[in-house]
Amino acid sequence: MNQKGLSEKEVLSMLDTASLKDASYDNVLSAMCTRPHPIAVKAHMQFIASNLGDFGLFPGTKELEENVIRSIGELMGDPCACGYITTGGTESNIQALRAARNIAGRSHPNMVVPASAHFSFDKIADLLGVEIRKAGMDSVFRADIGSVEGLIDENTIALVGIAGSTEFGQIDPMDKLAKLALSHDLALHVDAAFGGFVIPFLDKKYDFDFSTKGVTSITADPHKMGLSTIPAGGLLFRDASCLSHLEVDTPYLSIRKQHSLTGTRSGAAVASTYAVMTHLGKDGYRKIVDGCMKMTARLVDEAREIGVSPVIDPVMNIVALDVPALDEVRKRLRAKGWFTSITRSPRAMRLVIMPHLTDEALTRFIQDLKECLGN
Ligand SMILES: Cc1ncc(COP(=O)(O)O)c(C=O)c1O
Structure with missing residues (x-):
């Protein structure tokens, strides 16, 4: 700790620098948390x-x-x-x-x-x-x-x-x-x-x-x-x-x-x-879950179109995709900014479709996945 404290402006600027290193949720498909309401x-x-x-x-x-x-x-x-x-x-x-x-x-x-x-x-x-x-x-x-x-x-x-x-x-x-x-x-x-x-x-x-x-x-x-x-x-x-x-x-x-x-x-x-x-009430949550489930269905349909199937039909907004050369594909996706994760057994690409994922981001993800698969 410094002997003398820094100004608020200096401290806030240090915080900005740190927060810029953190992932913005936009490209995060691995997390079960999201931006709070x-x-x-x-x-x-x-x-x-x-x-x-x-x-x-x-x-x-x-x-x-x-x-x-x-x-x-x-x-x-x-x-x-x-x-x-x-x-x-x-x-x-x-x-x-x-x-x-x-x-x-x-x-x-x-x-x-x-x-x-x-x-x-x-x-x-x-x-x-x-x-x-x-x-x-x-x-x-x-x-x-x-x-x-x-x-x-x-x-x-x-x-x-x-x-x-x-x-x-x-x-x-x-x-x-x-x-x-x-x-x-x-x-x-x-x-x-x-x-x-x-x-x-x-x-x-x-x-x-x-x-x-x-x-x-x-x-x-x-x-x-x-x-x-x-x-x-x-x-x-x-x-x-x-x-x-x-x-x-x-x-x-x-x-x-x-x-x-x-x-x-x-x-x-x-x-x-x-x-x-x-604030949300049951109707609000239903709308959010509906939105995530529609995106999940879209992800599965479009993954199938590029030759990738889910390990099971998703029950909720979590998808495990049976991706060939999983580690390599995930590395390539990471280089394009995406955060994905894995399931252990069988090993598959685990994606959590949280409320922060937009339609536009999903379109980009599918396109990037296609490229990373070499399709
Ligand atoms: C089913 C389940 N239980 C427990 C936990 C642990 O929750 P937390 O990370 O909030 O401690 C998680 C986290 O992802 C989870 O998926």
């Missing part, structure tokens, strides 16, 4: 100093959080669900499994997740001392129920289902997982970090939320398809008593107990989520 940014700025880690000082922000949780709960099939706004999918998944572990009270706990589960579950295994058991997939990359059942034993504390898998955007057969969970008296956590703000707005209906008996907790992130600011994750429990299994005493705060993983936490992200959800 303008009203989310305004709300974020208004509540920039609010700390929900000590919510006794911020009752107004706390009220907004209660409203937001009710709205996300309604979207997830249970307006009475309880929870809080986390820093993102990772924290929500950690806390859901932490509650399940604390409730079950096994000495050598294990959890059964599909092989498609996000890497946050590997962190959970390490952090919480819960063995991770990865179940096989069916032919369209959903959890194979027979494989899940085969991994359950007397030390299993929870099953995990994914609603919007990171790589393929696939939805596990939640009704079947729920039946398994109920018959073995296990928690069933649904990771809908991405799908939570997509699936309710798709034309086709899927079992994935609290409407399915047996689902005990859900992750659904406002900072992904919810168009809120970062860091805004959603964690919901069907049963309010689950939160008490996460609580610690907080003797020197304005509140007596705290159930969040982080201490200090952003009230700004809560206000931002409240603002964007209230």
Whole structure:
């Protein structure tokens, strides 16, 4: 740090230089986050100093959080669900499994997740001392129920289902997982970090939320398809008593107990989520999801025209394309400014069609893909 501070102008110019090095979302096809909605940014700025880690000082922000949780709960099939706004999918998944572990009270706990589960579950295994058991997939990359059942034993504390898998955007057969969970008296956590703000707005209906008996907790992130600011994750429990299994005493705060993983936490992200959800309403989100799904369909059609097929028919706005010479093609696309990513097995080009992708950008991408394939 300098001994003497620099002027605001100098500092802002340094920030401009740094931000110019960052990717603008325009050419990003690899991310599950997007530009936040303008009203989310305004709300974020208004509540920039609010700390929900000590919510006794911020009752107004706390009220907004209660409203937001009710709205996300309604979207997830249970307006009475309880929870809080986390820093993102990772924290929500950690806390859901932490509650399940604390409730079950096994000495050598294990959890059964599909092989498609996000890497946050590997962190959970390490952090919480819960063995991770990865179940096989069916032919369209959903959890194979027979494989899940085969991994359950007397030390299993929870099953995990994914609603919007990171790589393929696939939805596990939640009704079947729920039946398994109920018959073995296990928690069933649904990771809908991405799908939570997509699936309710798709034309086709899927079992994935609290409407399915047996689902005990859900992750659904406002900072992904919810168009809120970062860091805004959603964690919901069907049963309010689950939160008490996460609580610690907080003797020197304005509140007596705290159930969040982080201490200090952003009230700004809560206000931002409240603002964007209230402003868009269900109709607004449906329009956004419709737009992304139309672009996804267009991408698949036009990729097929240049000889590239999707590994599965997309369920949501995530496409895995079976591209020959994948690494080379991705390198060439990168040289043209595009950010793409990969799926692990099978290896394919993974593209996430977020609201920031314009029709014009998609036209350029297809043209560039065609050139990079050497067509
Ligand atoms: C299905 C799923 N779960 C959890 C996460 C982790 O979310 P975050 O990066 O917000 O912690 C992701 C991130 O992409 C995800 O796709």
